Amino acid sequence: MIPAHTPPPRPADVYFFATCVVDQFYPGAGMDAITLLERQGIRVHFPEEQTCCGQPAYTSGFPDAARKVAAHQLTLFPQDWPVVVPSGSCAGMMKHHYPTLFAADPVRKAQAEKLSARVYELTQFLVDVLNFKPEDCGSDCTVVLHTSCSARREMGVHLTGRQLLGDLKNVNVAQQDHESECCGFGGTFSIKQPEISGAMVEDKVKALKATGAERVVSADCGCLMNILGHAAWKDAQEGRKTPSLPGEHIASFLLRRTSK
Amino acid sequence: MNAQPIHFKPSEGFRARSKAVVDNPFLRQSFRGAMDFLMSKRAAQFPDDEELQSLRSLGEAIRQYNLAKLPELLERLEANLTRNGVKVHWAETPDEANAIILGICQRHSAKLMVKGKSMVSEEIELNHAAEAAGVGALESDMGEYIVQLANEKPSHIIMPAIHKTKEEIARLFADKVEGVDYTDNVDALIQIGRNVLRQKFLEADIGLSGVNFAVAETGTLCLVENEGNGRMCTTAPPIHIAITGIEKIVEKLEHVPPLLSLLTRSATGQNISTYFNMISSPRKPGEKDGPEEVHLVLLDNGRSQAYADEQLRKTLQCIRCGACMNHCPVYTRIGGHAYGTTYPGPIGKIVSPHMLGLEATSSMATASSLCGACGEVCPVKIPIPELLMRLREEAFTAPHADPVMRGQGAGYSPLISGIWRGWAMVYRSPLLYRMATWLGSRFGGLLPARQGAWTSVRVPLRPAGKRLRDMLRERG
Numbered sequence: 001m002i003p004a005h006t007p008p009p010r011p012a013d014v015y016f017f018a019t020c021v022v023d024q025f026y027p028g029a030g031m032d033a034i035t036l037l038e039r040q041g042i043r044v045h046f047p048e049e050q051t052c053c054g055q056p057a058y059t060s061g062f063p064d065a066a067r068k069v070a071a072h073q074l075t076l077f078p079q080d081w082p083v084v085v086p087s088g089s090c091a092g093m094m095k096h097h098y099p100t101l102f103a104a105d106p107v108r109k110a111q112a113e114k115l116s117a118r119v120y121e122l123t124q125f126l127v128d129v130l131n132f133k134p135e136d137c138g139s140d141c142t143v144v145l146h147t148s149c150s151a152r153r154e155m156g157v158h159l160t161g162r163q164l165l166g167d168l169k170n171v172n173v174a175q176q177d178h179e180s181e182c183c184g185f186g187g188t189f190s191i192k193q194p195e196i197s198g199a200m201v202e203d204k205v206k207a208l209k210a211t212g213a214e215r216v217v218s219a220d221c222g223c224l225m226n227i228l229g230h231a232a233w234k235d236a237q238e239g240r241k242t243p244s245l246p247g248e249h250i251a252s253f254l255l256r257r258t259s260k
Numbered sequence: 261m262n263a264q265p266i267h268f269k270p271s272e273g274f275r276a277r278s279k280a281v282v283d284n285p286f287l288r289q290s291f292r293g294a295m296d297f298l299m300s301k302r303a304a305q306f307p308d309d310e311e312l313q314s315l316r317s318l319g320e321a322i323r324q325y326n327l328a329k330l331p332e333l334l335e336r337l338e339a340n341l342t343r344n345g346v347k348v349h350w351a352e353t354p355d356e357a358n359a360i361i362l363g364i365c366q367r368h369s370a371k372l373m374v375k376g377k378s379m380v381s382e383e384i385e386l387n388h389a390a391e392a393a394g395v396g397a398l399e400s401d402m403g404e405y406i407v408q409l410a411n412e413k414p415s416h417i418i419m420p421a422i423h424k425t426k427e428e429i430a431r432l433f434a435d436k437v438e439g440v441d442y443t444d445n446v447d448a449l450i451q452i453g454r455n456v457l458r459q460k461f462l463e464a465d466i467g468l469s470g471v472n473f474a475v476a477e478t479g480t481l482c483l484v485e486n487e488g489n490g491r492m493c494t495t496a497p498p499i500h501i502a503i504t505g506i507e508k509i510v511e512k513l514e515h516v517p518p519l520l521s522l523l524t525r526s527a528t529g530q531n532i533s534t535y536f537n538m539i540s541s542p543r544k545p546g547e548k549d550g551p552e553e554v555h556l557v558l559l560d561n562g563r564s565q566a567y568a569d570e571q572l573r574k575t576l577q578c579i580r581c582g583a584c585m586n587h588c589p590v591y592t593r594i595g596g597h598a599y600g601t602t603y604p605g606p607i608g609k610i611v612s613p614h615m616l617g618l619e620a621t622s623s624m625a626t627a628s629s630l631c632g633a634c635g636e637v638c639p640v641k642i643p644i645p646e647l648l649m650r651l652r653e654e655a656f657t658a659p660h661a662d663p664v665m666r667g668q669g670a671g672y673s674p675l676i677s678g679i680w681r682g683w684a685m686v687y688r689s690p691l692l693y694r695m696a697t698w699l700g701s702r703f704g705g706l707l708p709a710r711q712g713a714w715t716s717v718r719v720p721l722r723p724a725g726k727r728l729r730d731m732l733r734e735r736g
Contacts, residue, residue, distance in 0.1 A: 018728050020687070020697075022728055023697065023727050023728045023729060024697050024700055024701070024723045024724065024727060025721070025722075025723060025724055026724070027724050027726055027727055027728035027730070027731050028724075028731075030728040030731075031728065031731050031732070031735075034732070046728075046729070046732055048690070048729060049690040050690075051687045051688070051690065051693040052687045052693075054687070056683070057680050057683065057684065058649070059630055059649055059652075060652060060656070060680070061625075061649065061651075061652025061653040061654075061655065061656040061657065062653070062656065062657070062677070062680040063653055064657075064684075065680040065681060065683060065684035066684075068684040068685075068687075068688045069683075069684055069687040069688050071688070072687075072688045072689075072690075149629070149630075149631035149632050149633070150632075152632075153631070153632035153633070153635070153636050154632065180633075181589050181631075181633075182589045182629045182631035182633070184589070184629060185629060186628070186629025186630055186631065187629075187630075188626075189626065189627075189628065189629045189630070190629075190713070190714065191712060191713040191714055192623075192626040192627075192713075193275065193278070193590075193626060193627050194713035194714075194716050194717070195275060195278045195279040195282050196278050196282065196590050196593050196594060196627060197629065198282070198716060198717040199282040199288070199593045200589055200590075200593060200629070201717065201718070202717065225721065226718065229714075229718030229719050229721070230717050230718050232718075232719040233715075233717055233718050233719045236719065
């Protein structure tokens with residue numbers, strides 16, 4: 001059990017662990033998350049040496065490779081500040097799996113436990129620590145929220161994203177069929193079992209589209225890569241020029257809605 | 261008769277079998293509907309999440325308590341059953357279990373065995389062995405009867421014929437059951453089955469059943485069922501043979517009610533099953549009914565291998581409710597047969613490697629997105645996703661001395677391991693990471709449009725032109 005971390009009511013400083021997916025594929029989402037935090041009067045520190053939480057190797061059955069990469073991240077957050085992660089699945093890796101990963105190495109295990117205790121998923125941090133109530137400056141729209149399985153089942157933060165969207169007075173949040181079901185990404189699962197993964201993402205995209213929402217938002221870029229990647233593929237297959245299911249990270253959506 | 265040969269390698273052809281189901285819209289729809297129904301039945305049983313979580317913790321604690329004492333409890337069970345007049349047999353392998361059961365059949369010159377629902381009997385492929393030995397084995401659970409008529413295997417551990425529509429069953433009955441005309445009236449179909457089976461219960465020389473809980477302190481075999489066929493199998497024929505895995509043991513009678521409640525509510529969404537049988541002895545002098553002999557076959561078949569490892573031991577907490585399959589997005593897409601193992605779905609993926617070895621099952625562990633739905637609903641809190649990751653590690657890392665599992669390293673590929681070592685080298689070094697991702701951001705556009713399996717249903721991945729670190733630096 002990870003001891004609960006009690007941050008100061010309103011920390012002045014936080015670390016930002018961007019994740020390798022955001023750094024390389026969704027840098028805009030990372031920028032928007034940082035801006036959102038800064039607008040709350042928080043200094044956001046981005047340790048330049050950060051790379052990846054190690055999850056891809058860990059879930060694929062290569063814990064040694066994961067350990068090497070994770071060990072590097074352990075050293076990057078020396079101050080006792082919260083570490084905010086714009087991804088439920090990477091946050092889950094750092095919070096729940098780091099202590100297990102280093103179980104046989106007392107020094108690193110202690111480091112991991114200290115770090116794990118102060119890891120927060122972005123929406124969790126915004127709601128539970130900052131008590132952020134976004135003020136909606138946008139016009140009426142309908143969105144649909146996809147919550148990653150790690151955010152839901154590992155981090156238990158599936159309600160915070162929904163709460164943030166619920167606070168936006170002109171935003172209607174649509175409910176999709178089989179909401180809690182996995183989008184089929186699962187890291188290397190998507191390439192090791194492409195038939196099953198493909199069927200899952202096909203069903204997910206159908207359910208999201210069936211809501212009639214203008215866009216999908218999610219706090220996990222892995223899921224977005226999969227969901228939007230399939231939606232765009234389907235558009236191309238069917239000769240559509242405009243995306244039938246646009247989507248973005250919840251940080252980008254929140255930032256835009258709260259910008260005058 | 262079984263449709264599949266005994267030494268079946270589930271890993272082989274797993275993707276092809278999955279694809280066949282995934283590409284069949286009718287099957288996709290039918291599995292989805294069936295799983296939705298089962299999920300809603302379970303959800304209706306647990307309206308209060310706090311109660312559910314405390315029951316799950318209790319279930320987990322009971323199972324772990326009993327597993328911790330397993331060796332001692334097995335001895336007590338044997339002693340108490342023997343004292344009650346039940347003959348206890350030990351089988352390490354499916355072959356041994358079949359030999360024991362068929363040996364009993366031979367001693368009694370048995371011609372016909374009626375069977376209650378028993379997944380362990382499927383695990384040892386008893387019907388196959390019985391047929392080879394000239395003993396008829398007839399399934400009496402309606403779902404099992406249907407799959408037996410169709411020459412198939414169960415596709416679900418609780419609902420063996422869940423993959424079949426009533427029209428398919430109607431056609432099957434009309435084709436295979438003598439003197440039956442086509443009807444897709446469900447009540448009429450069930451009546452047909454009952455009429456056939458009723459006569460067989462009276463004719464059978466042997467009744468075979470599984471066991472849900474074996475109580476060590478009293479020497480009692482508990483059997484959960486809904487159709488009454490279990491009671492018929494265990495009381496009507498002169499010989500009753502029960503078979504179970506060695507893990508199904510509890511020390512005390514008081515351990516049974518919470519597990520029973522978790523089992524029926526998680527499995528079929530019932531408060532309690534229609535029948536709950538507690539069998540402690542054969543017919544006693546002066547009693548008017550019950551079998552003259554009762555046997556229990558305790559099967560290992562890889563369970564002690566799982567038992568020996570602290571983490572893998574959790575596999576044995578399972579009470580076989582099937583909730584993990586009902587909630588699994590993979591099972592929902594491919595159904596039970598695609599797995600190619602007796603136990604399909606998430607529990608099948610973690611238990612089968614101990615029974616069949618990782619040689620035969622290494623690719624099954626990859627057939628999960630680790631979404632965690634299975635672990636979330638498991639009534640005894642088996643951390644299935646964690647165990648899947650452990651099995652991946654056992655399967656894919658290089659073979660080493662003193663493995664904990666049969667087939668450790670069976671999925672080892674020097675190339676894949678080398679790729680992960682290279683990946684770790686880059687991602688543990690800020691310099692190499694920066695170089696690699698810089699190249700990606702500059703030349704990502706040169707990545708091929710076809711990126712293997714990823715682009716089979718998705719557009720290719722292209723790194724953004726600027727990394728987050730570049731954007732931050734520019735912002736200053």
